[in-house]
Amino acid sequence: MKSRLTLSYRNKELPPFSCEFGERRHVIDLPLIAWLTLIWVLLWSTLSWANVITGVVVSVAVCLAFPLPKVDLGLRLHPWGILCLVTYLLYDMYTSGIRVTRQIFDRQAHEAAVIGIPLRCRSDLMLAATAVAVSNVPGGSVVEVRRATATVFMHVLDADSPAALDAARRSVWRMEELTVRAFGTREEIARVGQPPPDTPRSGPERGSA
Amino acid sequence: MSAWSQTADTAGAVLVFLGAATSLLGVIGMLRLRDVLSRSHAATKPQTFGILLVLIGVGLRMRSGMDVATLGLVVFFQMMTGPVASHLVARSAYRTGQIDHERLLFDELDEQLTDER
Numbered sequence: 396m397k398s399r400l401t402l403s404y405r406n407k408e409l410p411p412f413s414c415e416f417g418e419r420r421h422v423i424d425l426p427l428i429a430w431l432t433l434i435w436v437l438l439w440s441t442l443s444w445a446n447v448i449t450g451v452v453v454s455v456a457v458c459l460a461f462p463l464p465k466v467d468l469g470l471r472l473h474p475w476g477i478l479c480l481v482t483y484l485l486y487d488m489y490t491s492g493i494r495v496t497r498q499i500f501d502r503q504a505h506e507a508a509v510i511g512i513p514l515r516c517r518s519d520l521m522l523a524a525t526a527v528a529v530s531n532v533p534g535g536s537v538v539e540v541r542r543a544t545a546t547v548f549m550h551v552l553d554a555d556s557p558a559a560l561d562a563a564r565r566s567v568w569r570m571e572e573l574t575v576r577a578f579g580t581r582e583e584i585a586r587v588g589q590p591p592p593d594t595p596r597s598g599p600e601r602g603s604a
Numbered sequence: 605m606s607a608w609s610q611t612a613d614t615a616g617a618v619l620v621f622l623g624a625a626t627s628l629l630g631v632i633g634m635l636r637l638r639d640v641l642s643r644s645h646a647a648t649k650p651q652t653f654g655i656l657l658v659l660i661g662v663g664l665r666m667r668s669g670m671d672v673a674t675l676g677l678v679v680f681f682q683m684m685t686g687p688v689a690s691h692l693v694a695r696s697a698y699r700t701g702q703i704d705h706e707r708l709l710f711d712e713l714d715e716q717l718t719d720e721r
Contacts, residue, residue, distance in 0.1 A: 437674045484683075485656075492626060492653040495645055499633035507642060508708055530687030536645050537687070538694045550641040550694065 421459055428454045470520055476577035483573055484528065487566075498552050508554035509538055512567045514545045515587045516575050524578055525571045564591075609667070616664030623657030626650050640697040648690040655682055 412425045431454030432447060439446050514525060519542065526537050526547055539548040551563050568591045575587045633646025659679055663672045697703060 434677065437670070437677050440670050440674055442670060488649070488653045488656065492629075492650050495633065495649050496629050499629065499636050499646060507639075509641075526691065527684060527687045530648065530690060536641065536648065536694055537691045538641065538698050540691075550645075552642060552645055 421462075423455065423458055424463070427458060427463075431457065470578055471580055473577055476573070480528070480573045480577040483570075487570075495552070506555045507550060507552055508560070509548055509550050510554070510560060510563065511546050511548045512564050514547060514571050515568075515589060515591065516571060516579065516583050517545055517586070518580070518583055521571075521575050521579050521583055525567075525574045528570045528574050529567050612664045612667065616661040619657050619661030619664065621661075623654045623659075623661060625654075626657060627654035630654065640702050641694055644690045644694050644697075648686055652682060652686050655679070 413422055414425060415422050428451065432450035435450035435453060436442055436446050514522065516522060516525065522540060522542065522545055526540050529547060529549065530537055537547055537549050540546070541548070547567065549563070549567070551560065553559050572587045575583045579587070627650065630646050630648075630650035633650065634643050637643045637646055656679055659675045663675045666672065666675075
Protein backbone atom coordinates (compact mmCIF):
# COMPACT_ATOMS: atom_id res chain seq x y z
CA MET A 396 0.00 0.00 0.00
CA LYS A 397 1.23 3.45 -0.84
CA SER A 398 1.99 5.64 2.12
CA ARG A 399 0.03 8.82 2.64
CA LEU A 400 3.04 11.10 2.66
CA THR A 401 6.10 10.79 0.43
CA LEU A 402 9.16 12.95 0.82
CA SER A 403 11.25 13.78 -2.19
CA TYR A 404 14.34 11.86 -1.09
CA ARG A 405 12.27 8.64 -1.23
CA ASN A 406 10.78 9.39 -4.61
CA LYS A 407 13.24 10.69 -7.17
CA GLU A 408 10.50 11.89 -9.51
CA LEU A 409 9.56 14.71 -7.19
CA PRO A 410 11.36 18.05 -7.28
CA PRO A 411 13.92 18.50 -4.51
CA PHE A 412 12.69 19.50 -1.05
CA SER A 413 9.05 18.73 -1.64
CA CYS A 414 6.52 16.20 -0.44
CA GLU A 415 3.55 14.46 -1.96
CA PHE A 416 0.47 13.41 -0.08
CA GLY A 417 -3.15 12.28 -0.31
CA GLU A 418 -5.14 10.39 -2.89
CA ARG A 419 -4.80 13.08 -5.50
CA ARG A 420 -1.04 13.36 -5.06
CA HIS A 421 -0.76 17.04 -4.24
CA VAL A 422 2.84 18.18 -4.41
CA ILE A 423 3.96 20.79 -1.91
CA ASP A 424 7.20 22.72 -2.08
CA LEU A 425 8.64 22.79 1.42
CA PRO A 426 10.94 25.86 1.07
CA LEU A 427 7.95 27.79 -0.26
CA ILE A 428 5.92 26.79 2.81
CA ALA A 429 8.77 27.88 5.08
CA TRP A 430 9.06 31.24 3.33
CA LEU A 431 5.30 31.91 3.48
CA THR A 432 5.26 30.95 7.16
CA LEU A 433 8.14 33.33 7.82
CA ILE A 434 6.23 36.18 6.15
CA TRP A 435 3.11 35.28 8.17
CA VAL A 436 5.01 35.34 11.47
CA LEU A 437 6.72 38.61 10.56
CA LEU A 438 3.40 40.20 9.69
CA TRP A 439 2.07 39.29 13.13
CA SER A 440 5.34 40.53 14.69
CA THR A 441 5.25 37.86 17.41
CA LEU A 442 7.14 34.59 17.37
CA SER A 443 4.86 32.10 19.12
CA TRP A 444 3.85 28.50 18.48
CA ALA A 445 0.31 29.59 17.66
CA ASN A 446 1.57 31.94 14.95
CA VAL A 447 3.94 29.36 13.47
CA ILE A 448 1.26 26.67 13.36
CA THR A 449 -1.44 28.90 11.86
CA GLY A 450 1.21 30.15 9.42
CA VAL A 451 1.97 26.62 8.23
CA VAL A 452 -1.74 25.85 7.91
CA VAL A 453 -2.44 29.04 5.95
CA SER A 454 0.52 28.58 3.62
CA VAL A 455 -0.37 24.94 2.88
CA ALA A 456 -3.93 26.06 2.17
CA VAL A 457 -2.66 28.82 -0.14
CA CYS A 458 -0.35 26.41 -1.98
CA LEU A 459 -3.20 23.91 -2.46
CA ALA A 460 -5.66 26.57 -3.58
CA PHE A 461 -3.25 28.22 -6.03
CA PRO A 462 -0.89 25.49 -7.18
CA LEU A 463 2.22 26.63 -9.03
CA PRO A 464 3.42 24.78 -12.11
CA LYS A 465 5.97 22.07 -11.37
CA VAL A 466 9.14 23.57 -12.79
CA ASP A 467 12.66 23.65 -11.53
CA LEU A 468 13.29 27.36 -11.22
CA GLY A 469 17.02 26.93 -11.06
CA LEU A 470 17.24 28.94 -7.87
CA ARG A 471 20.30 28.22 -5.75
CA LEU A 472 21.30 30.36 -2.81
CA HIS A 473 24.97 31.24 -2.43
CA PRO A 474 25.37 33.17 0.86
CA TRP A 475 28.63 34.88 -0.08
CA GLY A 476 27.28 35.83 -3.49
CA ILE A 477 24.12 37.26 -1.90
CA LEU A 478 26.22 39.32 0.50
CA CYS A 479 28.28 40.72 -2.39
CA LEU A 480 25.13 41.47 -4.36
CA VAL A 481 23.42 43.26 -1.46
CA THR A 482 26.51 45.34 -0.67
CA TYR A 483 26.94 46.32 -4.29
CA LEU A 484 23.22 47.12 -4.63
CA LEU A 485 23.30 49.42 -1.61
CA TYR A 486 26.36 51.23 -2.91
CA ASP A 487 24.79 51.42 -6.35
CA MET A 488 21.50 52.79 -5.02
CA TYR A 489 23.41 55.50 -3.22
CA THR A 490 25.37 56.55 -6.30
CA SER A 491 22.39 56.25 -8.65
CA GLY A 492 20.30 58.38 -6.30
CA ILE A 493 22.97 61.08 -6.39
CA ARG A 494 23.34 60.91 -10.15
CA VAL A 495 19.62 61.10 -10.85
CA THR A 496 19.41 64.05 -8.48
CA ARG A 497 22.19 65.82 -10.34
CA GLN A 498 20.46 65.18 -13.66
CA ILE A 499 17.21 66.55 -12.28
CA PHE A 500 18.82 69.86 -11.38
CA ASP A 501 20.97 70.19 -14.48
CA ARG A 502 20.01 73.23 -16.51
CA GLN A 503 20.94 71.77 -19.85
CA ALA A 504 18.85 68.78 -20.84
CA HIS A 505 20.51 65.41 -21.31
CA GLU A 506 20.27 63.32 -24.43
CA ALA A 507 18.46 60.11 -23.58
CA ALA A 508 18.59 56.90 -25.59
CA VAL A 509 17.29 53.35 -25.56
CA ILE A 510 20.04 50.74 -25.82
CA GLY A 511 19.89 46.97 -26.12
CA ILE A 512 22.24 44.88 -24.02
CA PRO A 513 22.65 41.15 -24.69
CA LEU A 514 23.04 39.09 -21.51
CA ARG A 515 24.95 35.87 -21.00
CA CYS A 516 22.54 34.02 -18.71
CA ARG A 517 19.70 32.01 -20.22
CA SER A 518 17.34 30.94 -17.45
CA ASP A 519 14.10 32.87 -16.97
CA LEU A 520 14.63 33.45 -13.29
CA MET A 521 18.13 34.85 -13.75
CA LEU A 522 16.89 37.11 -16.53
CA ALA A 523 14.13 38.46 -14.30
CA ALA A 524 16.42 38.87 -11.30
CA THR A 525 19.01 40.70 -13.41
CA ALA A 526 16.34 43.02 -14.79
CA VAL A 527 15.17 43.83 -11.27
CA ALA A 528 18.73 44.45 -10.09
CA VAL A 529 19.56 46.51 -13.16
CA SER A 530 16.71 48.90 -12.45
CA ASN A 531 18.95 50.29 -9.73
CA VAL A 532 21.89 50.90 -12.04
CA PRO A 533 22.78 54.61 -12.27
CA GLY A 534 20.80 56.17 -15.06
CA GLY A 535 19.17 53.04 -16.44
CA SER A 536 15.60 51.87 -16.41
CA VAL A 537 14.40 48.74 -18.15
CA VAL A 538 11.97 49.29 -21.01
CA GLU A 539 11.72 45.80 -22.42
CA VAL A 540 13.21 42.36 -21.88
CA ARG A 541 13.44 40.00 -24.81
CA ARG A 542 13.42 36.44 -23.57
CA ALA A 543 14.38 34.61 -26.76
CA THR A 544 17.64 36.50 -27.20
CA ALA A 545 18.10 37.35 -23.51
CA THR A 546 18.41 41.03 -24.32
CA VAL A 547 17.58 43.85 -21.95
CA PHE A 548 16.53 47.16 -23.47
CA MET A 549 17.01 50.09 -21.22
CA HIS A 550 16.55 53.80 -21.23
CA VAL A 551 19.70 55.72 -20.36
CA LEU A 552 19.37 59.32 -19.25
CA ASP A 553 22.78 60.60 -20.26
CA ALA A 554 23.66 59.03 -23.58
CA ASP A 555 25.67 62.01 -24.80
CA SER A 556 29.01 60.26 -24.87
CA PRO A 557 30.01 56.76 -26.01
CA ALA A 558 31.86 56.43 -22.69
CA ALA A 559 28.63 56.82 -20.74
CA LEU A 560 26.98 54.15 -22.89
CA ASP A 561 29.90 51.78 -22.38
CA ALA A 562 29.72 52.40 -18.66
CA ALA A 563 25.99 51.58 -18.66
CA ARG A 564 26.64 48.34 -20.56
CA ARG A 565 29.48 47.33 -18.27
CA SER A 566 27.45 47.98 -15.16
CA VAL A 567 24.62 45.82 -16.48
CA TRP A 568 27.02 42.96 -17.17
CA ARG A 569 28.55 43.38 -13.76
CA MET A 570 25.13 43.31 -12.14
CA GLU A 571 24.27 40.20 -14.15
CA GLU A 572 27.39 38.44 -12.95
CA LEU A 573 26.71 39.36 -9.31
CA THR A 574 23.08 38.26 -9.53
CA VAL A 575 23.91 34.91 -11.10
CA ARG A 576 26.71 34.31 -8.61
CA ALA A 577 24.18 34.91 -5.84
CA PHE A 578 21.26 32.83 -7.14
CA GLY A 579 22.30 30.87 -10.21
CA THR A 580 22.98 27.22 -10.93
CA ARG A 581 26.50 26.04 -11.68
CA GLU A 582 26.03 26.15 -15.47
CA GLU A 583 24.77 29.72 -15.32
CA ILE A 584 27.72 30.79 -13.20
CA ALA A 585 30.09 29.24 -15.70
CA ARG A 586 28.27 31.12 -18.45
CA VAL A 587 28.62 34.52 -16.83
CA GLY A 588 32.28 33.82 -16.13
CA GLN A 589 32.92 34.28 -19.85
CA PRO A 590 33.63 37.72 -21.28
CA PRO A 591 30.54 39.70 -22.30
CA PRO A 592 29.30 39.28 -25.87
CA ASP A 593 30.29 41.78 -28.51
CA THR A 594 27.63 44.33 -29.15
CA PRO A 595 27.01 45.75 -32.57
CA ARG A 596 28.46 49.22 -32.24
CA SER A 597 25.72 51.75 -32.35
CA GLY A 598 25.60 55.19 -30.93
CA PRO A 599 25.80 58.84 -31.63
CA GLU A 600 28.30 58.36 -34.47
CA ARG A 601 25.74 56.39 -36.46
CA GLY A 602 22.73 58.38 -35.33
CA SER A 603 24.27 61.61 -36.60
CA ALA A 604 24.37 60.38 -40.21
CA MET B 605 18.22 56.95 28.98
CA SER B 606 21.67 55.67 28.18
CA ALA B 607 24.04 57.35 25.81
CA TRP B 608 23.77 54.49 23.32
CA SER B 609 20.01 54.65 22.94
CA GLN B 610 20.18 58.42 22.67
CA THR B 611 22.74 58.11 19.86
CA ALA B 612 20.58 55.52 18.09
CA ASP B 613 17.51 57.75 18.43
CA THR B 614 19.32 60.74 16.98
CA ALA B 615 20.81 58.72 14.14
CA GLY B 616 17.35 57.29 13.44
CA ALA B 617 15.81 60.76 13.30
CA VAL B 618 18.55 61.96 10.94
CA LEU B 619 18.04 58.95 8.67
CA VAL B 620 14.26 59.43 8.57
CA PHE B 621 14.80 63.06 7.62
CA LEU B 622 17.33 62.18 4.91
CA GLY B 623 15.00 59.53 3.52
CA ALA B 624 12.09 61.96 3.36
CA ALA B 625 14.32 64.54 1.65
CA THR B 626 15.45 61.95 -0.91
CA SER B 627 11.85 61.02 -1.70
CA LEU B 628 11.06 64.72 -2.09
CA LEU B 629 13.88 64.98 -4.66
CA GLY B 630 12.19 62.20 -6.61
CA VAL B 631 8.96 64.20 -6.71
CA ILE B 632 10.80 67.33 -7.89
CA GLY B 633 12.41 65.19 -10.59
CA MET B 634 9.03 63.96 -11.77
CA LEU B 635 7.94 67.56 -12.19
CA ARG B 636 11.12 68.74 -13.91
CA LEU B 637 11.95 65.97 -16.35
CA ARG B 638 10.16 65.98 -19.64
CA ASP B 639 8.95 62.56 -20.77
CA VAL B 640 7.62 59.35 -19.28
CA LEU B 641 10.86 57.39 -19.46
CA SER B 642 12.96 60.08 -17.80
CA ARG B 643 10.31 60.59 -15.18
CA SER B 644 10.29 56.91 -14.34
CA HIS B 645 13.98 57.27 -13.42
CA ALA B 646 13.08 60.00 -10.95
CA ALA B 647 10.07 58.12 -9.67
CA THR B 648 11.88 54.89 -8.83
CA LYS B 649 15.47 55.42 -7.79
CA PRO B 650 15.45 58.25 -5.25
CA GLN B 651 12.19 56.87 -3.89
CA THR B 652 13.56 53.36 -3.28
CA PHE B 653 16.66 54.77 -1.64
CA GLY B 654 14.50 57.16 0.39
CA ILE B 655 12.25 54.46 1.75
CA LEU B 656 15.33 52.39 2.62
CA LEU B 657 16.73 55.29 4.67
CA VAL B 658 13.39 55.95 6.37
CA LEU B 659 13.00 52.31 7.35
CA ILE B 660 16.59 52.04 8.65
CA GLY B 661 15.86 55.14 10.71
CA VAL B 662 12.64 53.65 12.06
CA GLY B 663 14.52 50.43 12.84
CA LEU B 664 17.12 52.38 14.83
CA ARG B 665 14.37 53.88 16.95
CA MET B 666 12.37 50.69 17.45
CA ARG B 667 15.34 48.39 18.24
CA SER B 668 13.38 45.17 18.69
CA GLY B 669 14.40 42.15 16.64
CA MET B 670 10.96 41.22 15.36
CA ASP B 671 10.09 44.74 14.24
CA VAL B 672 13.41 45.13 12.46
CA ALA B 673 12.76 41.85 10.65
CA THR B 674 9.34 43.14 9.56
CA LEU B 675 10.98 46.33 8.27
CA GLY B 676 13.43 44.12 6.37
CA LEU B 677 10.45 42.40 4.78
CA VAL B 678 9.05 45.78 3.73
CA VAL B 679 12.39 46.72 2.13
CA PHE B 680 12.57 43.36 0.36
CA PHE B 681 9.13 43.72 -1.20
CA GLN B 682 9.75 47.35 -2.06
CA MET B 683 12.92 46.40 -3.94
CA MET B 684 11.22 43.51 -5.70
CA THR B 685 8.06 45.32 -6.77
CA GLY B 686 9.33 48.85 -7.51
CA PRO B 687 11.36 47.90 -10.59
CA VAL B 688 8.53 45.70 -11.90
CA ALA B 689 6.05 48.57 -11.65
CA SER B 690 8.41 51.05 -13.31
CA HIS B 691 9.21 48.52 -16.04
CA LEU B 692 5.51 48.03 -16.80
CA VAL B 693 4.93 51.79 -16.93
CA ALA B 694 7.92 52.23 -19.26
CA ARG B 695 6.92 49.31 -21.45
CA SER B 696 3.31 50.37 -21.87
CA ALA B 697 4.37 53.97 -22.47
CA TYR B 698 6.76 52.77 -25.18
CA ARG B 699 4.26 50.47 -26.84
CA THR B 700 1.42 52.95 -26.88
CA GLY B 701 3.58 55.59 -28.51
CA GLN B 702 3.88 57.98 -25.61
CA ILE B 703 7.59 58.34 -26.37
CA ASP B 704 8.86 61.29 -28.32
CA HIS B 705 11.26 59.52 -30.67
CA GLU B 706 12.73 62.79 -31.89
CA ARG B 707 14.14 63.42 -28.47
CA LEU B 708 15.88 60.08 -28.18
CA LEU B 709 19.43 60.15 -29.44
CA PHE B 710 19.00 56.67 -30.89
CA ASP B 711 16.82 53.71 -30.17
CA GLU B 712 17.91 50.11 -30.59
CA LEU B 713 14.57 48.68 -29.52
CA ASP B 714 12.67 50.48 -32.26
CA GLU B 715 14.77 48.75 -34.94
CA GLN B 716 13.94 45.35 -33.50
CA LEU B 717 10.23 46.08 -33.26
CA THR B 718 10.27 47.31 -36.83
CA ASP B 719 11.98 44.12 -38.00
CA GLU B 720 9.17 42.05 -36.52
CA ARG B 721 6.44 43.73 -38.48
